[in-house]
Amino acid sequence: MNETEAVPVPAPAEVEENYLSAGHTVRSWLLTTDHKRIGLLYLFSIIFFFAIAAVAAAIMRLELLTPPGDLVLSATYNKLFTLHGVIMVWFFLIPSIPNVLGNFLIPMMIGARDVAFPKLNLLSWYLFMAGGLLALHAIIVGGVDTGWTFYTPYSSRYSNTHTVEMALGIFLSGFASILTGLNFIITVHEMRAPGLTWFRLPLFIWSHYATSLILVLATPVLAITLLLMMLERIWGLGIFDPRLGGDPVLFQHLFWFYSHPAVYIMILPSMAVVSELIPCFSRKRIFGYKFIAFASMAIAVLGFVVWGHHMFVSGQSVYAGMIFSILSFIVAIPSGIKVFNWTATLHRGSISFETPMLYALGFIGLFSLGGLTGLFLAALAVDVHVTDTYFVVAHFHYIMVGGTVLAFMGGIHFWWPKITGRMYPEKLGQLAALVTFIGFNLTFFPQFVMGYLGMPRRYHAYAPEFQIYHVLSTAGATILGVGYLLPVIYLLWSLRHGKKAGANPWGATGLEWQTPSPPPVHNFAEVPRVTGEPYDYSPQEEEKKAEDDHA
Amino acid sequence: MPETKRALAEHFETLEQQHQAAWLGMWTFLATEIMFFSGLFMGYIIYRHTYFQSFEIASRHTNIIYGTVNTAILLTSSLTMALGVHAAQEGRNKAVVRYILITILFAAAFMVVKGAEYYEHFKNHEIPGQAFHPIPQAPQAVIFFYLYFAMTGLHAVHVMVGIGVLSVMAWLAARQRFDRVYNTPVELAGLYWHFVDIVWIFLYPLIYLIDRHT
Ligand SMILES: [Cu+2]
Numbered sequence: 001m002n003e004t005e006a007v008p009v010p011a012p013a014e015v016e017e018n019y020l021s022a023g024h025t026v027r028s029w030l031l032t033t034d035h036k037r038i039g040l041l042y043l044f045s046i047i048f049f050f051a052i053a054a055v056a057a058a059i060m061r062l063e064l065l066t067p068p069g070d071l072v073l074s075a076t077y078n079k080l081f082t083l084h085g086v087i088m089v090w091f092f093l094i095p096s097i098p099n100v101l102g103n104f105l106i107p108m109m110i111g112a113r114d115v116a117f118p119k120l121n122l123l124s125w126y127l128f129m130a131g132g133l134l135a136l137h138a139i140i141v142g143g144v145d146t147g148w149t150f151y152t153p154y155s156s157r158y159s160n161t162h163t164v165e166m167a168l169g170i171f172l173s174g175f176a177s178i179l180t181g182l183n184f185i186i187t188v189h190e191m192r193a194p195g196l197t198w199f200r201l202p203l204f205i206w207s208h209y210a211t212s213l214i215l216v217l218a219t220p221v222l223a224i225t226l227l228l229m230m231l232e233r234i235w236g237l238g239i240f241d242p243r244l245g246g247d248p249v250l251f252q253h254l255f256w257f258y259s260h261p262a263v264y265i266m267i268l269p270s271m272a273v274v275s276e277l278i279p280c281f282s283r284k285r286i287f288g289y290k291f292i293a294f295a296s297m298a299i300a301v302l303g304f305v306v307w308g309h310h311m312f313v314s315g316q317s318v319y320a321g322m323i324f325s326i327l328s329f330i331v332a333i334p335s336g337i338k339v340f341n342w343t344a345t346l347h348r349g350s351i352s353f354e355t356p357m358l359y360a361l362g363f364i365g366l367f368s369l370g371g372l373t374g375l376f377l378a379a380l381a382v383d384v385h386v387t388d389t390y391f392v393v394a395h396f397h398y399i400m401v402g403g404t405v406l407a408f409m410g411g412i413h414f415w416w417p418k419i420t421g422r423m424y425p426e427k428l429g430q431l432a433a434l435v436t437f438i439g440f441n442l443t444f445f446p447q448f449v450m451g452y453l454g455m456p457r458r459y460h461a462y463a464p465e466f467q468i469y470h471v472l473s474t475a476g477a478t479i480l481g482v483g484y485l486l487p488v489i490y491l492l493w494s495l496r497h498g499k500k501a502g503a504n505p506w507g508a509t510g511l512e513w514q515t516p517s518p519p520p521v522h523n524f525a526e527v528p529r530v531t532g533e534p535y536d537y538s539p540q541e542e543e544k545k546a547e548d549d550h551a
Numbered sequence: 552m553p554e555t556k557r558a559l560a561e562h563f564e565t566l567e568q569q570h571q572a573a574w575l576g577m578w579t580f581l582a583t584e585i586m587f588f589s590g591l592f593m594g595y596i597i598y599r600h601t602y603f604q605s606f607e608i609a610s611r612h613t614n615i616i617y618g619t620v621n622t623a624i625l626l627t628s629s630l631t632m633a634l635g636v637h638a639a640q641e642g643r644n645k646a647v648v649r650y651i652l653i654t655i656l657f658a659a660a661f662m663v664v665k666g667a668e669y670y671e672h673f674k675n676h677e678i679p680g681q682a683f684h685p686i687p688q689a690p691q692a693v694i695f696f697y698l699y700f701a702m703t704g705l706h707a708v709h710v711m712v713g714i715g716v717l718s719v720m721a722w723l724a725a726r727q728r729f730d731r732v733y734n735t736p737v738e739l740a741g742l743y744w745h746f747v748d749i750v751w752i753f754l755y756p757l758i759y760l761i762d763r764h765t
Contacts, residue, residue: 112562113561113562114562116572117576182580185575185579189575191568221586228590228591235680238697239697239698244691244693245601245690245694247601254590
C-alpha cells in the first residue's frame with residue numbers, strides 16, 4: 001500500500017521456473033516448504049486414505065445386500081465401520097479441501113509468496129502422515145471396534161481392540177490440523193498483497209479463515225479428550241470411569257465439543273469452493289458478498305454451542321436438550337443465507353455447465369437436503385425417534401459426501417489447469433459429475449427412508465423388510481464408485497495428453513489466475529497490487545450501476 | 552546490517568511483517584494451549600461441584616508448603632524472563648544469556664520441588680492405582696488425585712519444554728544472534744514462559760488453597 005513506484009517487469013529470461021519443474025528428486029518433494037508442493041503431498045496422501053476407507057465401505061455395502069450376516073462376522077463389521085469413520089473423518093474429510101486446495105490457493109489468492117510459516121506447513125504434513133500410518137497400523141494389527149466416536153467406558157475399558165494406538169494416530173493428526181489452521185490465520189492477517197483489504201478478499205479466504213478458527217480452537221479439546229481416554233485405558237482408571245464415580249457423559253460432552261465444530265471444518269471449506277465456482281460460471285458478481293462472509297464467521301462461532309444435539313438420548317438434562325435444540329435451529333440460518341445468496345447469484349446469470357459448475361450445483365442441492373434433514377434431527381421429539389438409525393447416517397452423508405466430496409471434486413476440476421497446467425477432458429468430466437450425483441442419491445436417499453422406518457445403524461444383519469432399500473443403496477454405491485474412479489483415470493491421462501491451459505482458462509477473477517499455469521515457485525513475478533472488488537465478472541452491470549448512481 | 556538481512560525469510564517483505572506474523576502466531580498457539588488445558592479444568596470444576604466433600608478432604612492431603620514455594624519460584628522466574636526479553640530488545644546478548652540461565656535454574660528448581668512432592672504422594676499411597684489408600688469420608692478422593700496428577704503433570708511437561716526452548720535461546724544469545732532490530736525469538740519464548748506461569752497461577756489456588764478456608 002505504501003509502495004507507489006511501479007516494479008520493473010522482468011525480462012522473459014528472468015521468469016522463474018514453475019514449481020513442478022523446480023526439482024524432480026524425491027528429496028525436493030519430501031523437504032519442500034513450497035505451499036503448492038505441500039498441497040500436492042496432501043492430495044496424494046488423502047486419496048490413499050480415501051481409497052482404504054472406501055474399500056471398507058464397499059465391504060459393508062456388500063454385506064448388507066442380504067438380511068443375514070453372511071459375508072463378515074459382526075465383530076469384523078464393527079471394525080469396518082470404525083475404520084471407515086475414523087479414516088474418512090480425520091484422514092480424508094478434515095484435511096481434504098483446506099490442506100490440498102487451501103494450501104495451494106490461499107497464498108496465491110492473497111498475492112503472497114508462501115504461507116506465513118512454510119516449515120510448520122511441512123511439519124504439519126509429517127504429523128498427518130505419522131498419525132495416518134499409526135492409525136493404519138492399528139487397523140492392520142487387528143482394528144478398532146468402538147466406532148469413530150470412542151465412547152467411554154467401552155473404548156477405555158471393555159473393548160479388546162487397539163483403541164490407544166488409533167487414538168494416538170488421531171491425536172497426532174490433530175496437531176497437523178492445528179498447525180494448518182494457525183498458518184492460515186496468520187497468513188491471511190499478515191501476508192495480503194497491497195490494496196487487498198478484508199472485504200476485497202475472495203470468499204474462499206473468508207471461509208477458510210473461519211475454518212481455521214475452528215481448527216485452532218476445537219482441535220486441542222479433542223486432543224485432551226483422547227489423551228484422557230488413552231490415559232484411562234493405560235492407567236486403568238480415570239475421570240470417565242463410572243466405577244470411581246466418574247461420568248462417561250463428560251467424555252461425550254468433550255468429544256462433541258470438538259466433533260460438532262468439526263462438521264464445519266468439513267463444510268465451510270466446501271462453501272469456500274462453491275462461492276468461487278458459482279460466480280465464475282454464472283459470469284456474475286456474487287450476490288451479498290458481506291452476508292456470505294459474515295455467515296462463515298457466524299457458522300464458526302455458533303458451531304461451538306450446539307454440540308449437545310448429539311446427546312439428546314445420552315442422559316443429558318431435558319433443559320440442556322431444549323437449549324441445544326434451539327441453538328441447532330439457529331445455526332442453520334447462516335447456512336440458509338449462503339444457499340439463498342448462491343441461488344440469487346445464479347439468477348439472470350449467463351450460466352454454463354462445465355464440470356466444476358455441475359459439482360457446485362450438485363453441492364447446493366445435496367447440501368440443502370442434508371441441512372434440512374439436520375433440522376429434523378435438531379427437533380427433540382423427531383431425534384429421539386430416529387437416533388441411531390440410517391436416517392442419521394443418510395443425513396451426515398448428504399453433508400459430508402454430497403457436500404464436501406462434491407465441492408472437493410468441483411474444486412479439483414476448477415483449479416486442475418492451475419495446478420498442472422493442463423485441461424481435463426470436459427465431456428468425461430461432465431459424465432463423471434453426473435454419474436457421481438446419480439450414484440450418490442441412489443446410495444443415500446433409500447437410507448433416509450429405511451432409517452425413518454426403523455433400520456438401526458451399525459448392524460451387519462437386519463430384518464428382511466429393509467432389504468429392498470439396502471439393495472438400492474448398494475447398487476448406488478457401485479455407481480458412485482465408478483463416479484470416483486473416472487476422474488482418477490482421466491485426470492492422470494490429462495497430465496500428459498490434456499490440452500495446455502493458459503494462465504486463465506475460465507476467464508476467472510482472482511489473483512491466482514493472473515500468474516502462469518503451473519505457477520512459478522514464488523507464485524508471482526512481482527507482488528500484485530489490488531485495486532478493485534472481487535468477482536468482477538460483469539462490467540456491463542457496473543456501468544449500469546454507475547449510471548443509476550448519477551441519475 | 553548483514554545480521555538482520557539474514558534473519559529475514561524470503562517469503563516476507565519486511566522484518567516488521569515477519570515480526571508481526573511470528574507474534575500473532577505465538578498468541579494463536581497460546582490460544583490452542585488454553586483450549587488444551589480447558590478440558591482438564593472443565594473436569595475439575597464439574598467433579599469439584601459433584602463431589603464437593605471428597606475434594607475438600609482430599610485437597611488437604613496436598614502439601615501447601617511445596618505449592619507455595621513453587622509459586623514463588625515460578626513468579627520470580629517470570630521476572631527474570633521479562634528482564635531477559637528487555638535485554639534482548641536492547642541487543643545486550645550477554646545479559647540475555649545471564650537472565651535466561653537464571654530462569655532455567657528456577658525452572659529446574661520448580662521441577663525438583665515438584666518431584667519431591669510427587670515422591671511424598673507416592674510414599675503416602677496417594678497416587679491413583681493399585682496402591683492407592685482410600686481416604687475415609689472421601690470416597691471420590693481418587694478422582695481428585697487423578698486430576699491433580701493429570702493437571703500438574705501436563706503443566707510439568709510444559710515446564711520441561713520451556714527449559715528446552717530457553718536453552719536454545721541462551722545458546723543463540725551466546726552466539727550474538729540478537730540485536731535491537733531482531734529479537735523476536737526471545738520475545739516469543741518469553742510469552743510462552745509467562746503462559747506456563749499463568750497456568751500455574753490457576754492451578755495453585757484450585758489445588759492448594761480453595762478448600763482450606765474452613
Ligand atoms: Cu452436530
